[in-house]
Amino acid sequence: MNESPGRCVVVGTGRAGAAFSRALAATGWVVTSVPARPITANTASQKELTELAEQVALADVVLIAVSDTAIETVAAALPGSSALYLHASGASGLDLLAPHQRVGSLHPLMSLPDAETGARRLLDHCTFAIDGDPLLRDIVESLGGQAVEVAPSQRVAYHAAATIAANHLTALCAQIERLAEEVGVPVAAYWSMMSNTLDNVAARGAADALTGPAARADWVTIRAHLAALPSDDDRRLYRACCAAAARLAGHQVPADIDGP
Known part of the structure; x- marks a missing residue:
């Protein structure tokens, strides 16, 4: 059995987050899905925050799959670690992830209408616009996709x-x-x-x-x-x-x- 590519915490359980969770899990990633609403609404309990910190501490990648307007709030609320912190926005820059050291963006050039269809499309030679940490290319490769670097000025x-x-x-x-x-x-x-x-x-x-x-x-x-x-x-x-x-x-x- 092939070794897992790594551990990923996906923050956001909407269409994009659910599609990414399914696609990553299908390719061997160990995926933990976390709803973003308790974080953005500041209603997460201490137990939830502790569990999140433990999950992030074990993760290689933390993927923030929320609306563009919520990325900065979620990123600021997430505990720091050595993980690579990503957002899945096509238009936003990496400045929204500023509290964290290793950052990047991973945007699929594909519509994701629901979790099942979206996961299938993410695994079907999808093109991903990337910017940031070199590990992004490995993530795209694990999904069987094609990485295209898009400069911040062109996003x-x-x-x-x-x-x-x-x-x-x-x-x-x-x-x-x-x-x-x-x-x-x-x-x-x-x-x-x-x-x-x-x-x-x-x-x-x-x-x-x-x-x-x-x-x-x-x-x-x-x-x-x-x-x-x-x-x-x-x-x-x-x-x-x-x-x-x-x-x-x-x-x-x-x-x-x-x-x-």
């Missing part, structure tokens, strides 16, 4: 791109769901089209993969689309994406399409 821009890729895409999917239902076309047909589009982008790059009326500067069709959309919200979203697509194709966008 916010990196996370903005991740937000666009995940959250903004989801907002577009919500618009497609609404319109598919209205016109009576199975939404799965649109998902298939989107999947093919992502394959094209991956193979050729966004500019070469672009098709449709914006790529052709077909303003007549685009204006017809805008007139057919059922709400002002749908038109605003369509207009913004269409104008961006047209500029990607190198076209001068008419004011009535490029407007607010």
Whole structure:
């Protein structure tokens, strides 16, 4: 039997914390999961604090998997040790972990919708943005992932791109769901089209993969689309994406399409 990579205390039992706990345990880490709420709310009992101190003292890694606004509070409340203290935030720097000597950040470039799905994705050749202690690369390797160093000055821009890729895409999917239902076309047909589009982008790059009326500067069709959309919200979203697509194709966008 292979030797365990080490001991890890995961602070935070939400979707990210639970996914990391499962993924690390599946690869042999000895994992202890600790809820963050008693720490952030300052309601932890003396017994809980003593147990936490004992767990941290034995740990090789302490992973803080909480919201960005809670990282500093949790880090300051955790007892010090020789462990590597990490947070799982994409946008935050290492300054939030300042009370501790060995620090780093480990952010999966992957959406984690629930513990089971998230753990599976973390173990499926996931890309992790890292910064800090060299041990981070060993942690990523133990998960079967790929480590990419993102400098502190670039972390916010990196996370903005991740937000666009995940959250903004989801907002577009919500618009497609609404319109598919209205016109009576199975939404799965649109998902298939989107999947093919992502394959094209991956193979050729966004500019070469672009098709449709914006790529052709077909303003007549685009204006017809805008007139057919059922709400002002749908038109605003369509207009913004269409104008961006047209500029990607190198076209001068008419004011009535490029407007607010």
